[in-house]
Amino acid sequence: MTRRYLVRRLLQVFPICAAILLVGFLLIHLAPGDPVLAVAGDSGDEQYYAEMRERFGLDRPLPVQLGIYAGKVVKGDFGVSYTRGRPAREVIAERVPASLLLATTALVVAVVVGIGFGVVAATRQRGILDVATSTVALGLYAAPVFWVGQLAVLFFALRLDWFPVQGMTSADRSGGGWHHILDVVHHLALPALVLASQEIGAISRLARSGLLDELGRDHIRTARAKGVRERSVLLKHAMRRALLPVVTVIGGRVGYFVSGAVVVEILFAWPGVAQLLVSSVQSRDIPIVLGIFFLVSLIVVIANLLTDLAYVWLDPRIRYR
């Protein structure tokens, strides 16, 4: 039964991916100017354009073009970056590791700190800590990530001088190995915290309400009546289902999270995908912009899939529906 659900859920991914492809394709053709510019840039010569037209079938009827374009994108061929003269995929791929490092660090921090805040708030209901964490969470939820970042830079980097203002490594590369890793961690800390902050707000709010909901349930009373330790009541009995809304919110906010990552990377001059994205928009290097758009869409789709699977794992009753 679980398997049937899995298969059905996996199959839902394809029409959505197809639709996103269609959106990208339509935008190219709606945009002013020759669509060849979208896959080859606007500084090539006629012969090069002819070549690209041939390659993307741009002189064929629209449905055929769509087919060809879809086939290429599926293989990761978004066209050639004219500013760099290389396939867009290569250019993007070079930037992914730095972005991935920042994003995963921030996500881990957000989940750990967010749930921690939620637990503190829920177990000391209406206490000072509860009110404090709830207020901070509400503020972080409303604050644009660039502002949180700017304030963090003002205070922690400029005033206190605890962290570097920008970049991923220091200019001097004297030490190798451990020295290098520590240097990266030092540069990573502030942007990761800032990126995490917007998620911490959302996660802690839901962790708190989820936990309070769960702690009031009969089965929690049963666990306590059995003599289960309070810590275990919280972590083993209450947490599991309290995490359901948290999982949903993390899954549902992947789009915001990635958008936030772009802002944070720009703010801290982090050498990730965002720098590439913004400079490509400014120079109208469309293959790169569309390539990043498809990449992000894929991440969001996969994140949604994983959210649903996590849900099934956390609440076994869903399997049998």
Next chain:
Amino acid sequence: MLPRGVIRRVVRRPAGAIGLGLTALFALTAAFAPRLAPFDPFSVDGPSLGRPSGRYPMGTDALGRDILSGIIHGARTAILVTGLVAVMVLVLGVLVGTTAGWLGGRIDDVLMRLTELFQVLPRFFLAIVVVALFGPGLNRLILVLGLTSWVLLARVVRAEVLSLREREFVEAASASGASGFRIVVREILPNALPVAVAYLGLVLAQVLLIESSLGFLGLGDPNVISWGAMASNAGQFARVAWWLPVFPGMAVVLAVLGLNLLADAVTDVLSGR
């Protein structure tokens, strides 16, 4: 669009009162910007990077422009974007939601698939793609955000219509031979709309965050003053002029907070909490 009693009960809650106050402040500032602003926001007559003072309460930027006047005029851009997106979102969301909920069956299935698509579509990046392809501009930004932000509303309205459809007064209306369209317009919409309006606040808060973030990335309309763009100008001067990054972002926070608090309070009141 909201019954009177609801507004009164919203204002009685602290969160609701603060939310309504901030949202009203936001709207009024935009409405009376030219009268409120002490200076022309583009005028470069002030001192370069002037500290906050009696004359310039929020200081001046590198070109000598008054920050406070910029923020007051920036409210116009923000309200223009959120207001027009609100209209589109409300129309699309209510249209899709009622159609799906009222007609049901195949049409409901198709519309819900469509909602799933728009739910995963990364709006921020779609907006960036549009800027890359069509160039920056408020009109296309509003169009993209309006066309892609209606999902939450459609779902909420659909759920509301589904539950209303079963209620007696609708059954009574259809038993007395009222046409489907008439029932939707006269009986369903007045009941579904308040819920939609409540969630609209949350959607607009997100829209405002997206708009200001794009401005911060330098991808906004270069011809208007926006809080995001003002924040991005602060970049290289943060070391010497703390007021540059602090105030524009604060304006965004207050507006977003107001919309969120108001939406939460209205939702709570409507659901009887």
Next chain:
Amino acid sequence: MGEEPLLEVRDLSVTFKVPGGTVHAVNGLDLHVSPGEVLGVVGESGCGKSVTALALLGLLPPTGRVVEGTAWFKGRDLFRLSRSELRQIRGRDISMVFQDPLTSLHPGMRVGAQVAEALEVHDSSLSRRAAAQRAVELLDLVGIPDAALRANDHPHLWSGGMRQRAMIAMAIANKPALIIADEPTTALDVTVQAQILDVLGDIRQETGAALILITHDLGVVAEVCDRVVVVYGGRGVETASVHDLFGDPRHPYTSGLLAAVPRIDGPLRLHDPIPGHPPTLLDNPTGCVFADRCSRRAGRDRCVTECPELRPMDQPGHRAACHFAEEALSERR
């Protein structure tokens, strides 16, 4: 009652904070239970029965508080124990069976694991496998067919009756000296109720545990209990052996409850509940808590000016809290 009581509760008072005041849920309740005895605690819903049970094990919700009283159990006062001391008593010396088996089990954990957990928390030397094995034996003991197989199910696959059996298996896992069952059959079908009562009875005989059975159903009391405490408005209004209570109730509330039970030997008639509702307990009345519903009061002032104490009746161990307990009850049926 020559025996030393296993549990002796004296003068228990519990309050709840609610918007707009304090609810006095339990007001100076006394009760005791001897080893191996079955004590019925009877009353309408909202009279403080369940609150008493939860208070004993420190399981009151955050708004509830024990403001007075002692509960001596094996030489220790349960209300003066630290959290961790009390935790060690829960499920090991005193265990509980709750009213609603549908919500009392964790929906995300396998039933076997939930029973095994009751063992593991009190015996750290027990291996996971041994605990699982013992859990299956316990489930078998309470009458779950194919226990070894069904132990791997999640609770939603089990019927209400089976889940209540699982709750009982959990409750007896550590051979407690006392089991508190709070309306254990109320949420179940009539046919299943009898089965669950049988299981409880069998188990009790096998383990020799004392049982406090909290119920509103005097039929159940007659079937299972040795002795009864009738609770009204958070106070004990009458206590007696089952024989004396059914044969010669002295408190008008008790006789009202008895009248509400359909009787096989009497003429068939519909339930005949006591008119009115239990008090809300927002303020503590000065007189008898039952005064405004009482059929015996007949306008006498003493009932509203003076709170009656529980005092001894003719039979040993029979006590009633009524100023006029010796008067014949007008409404004996």
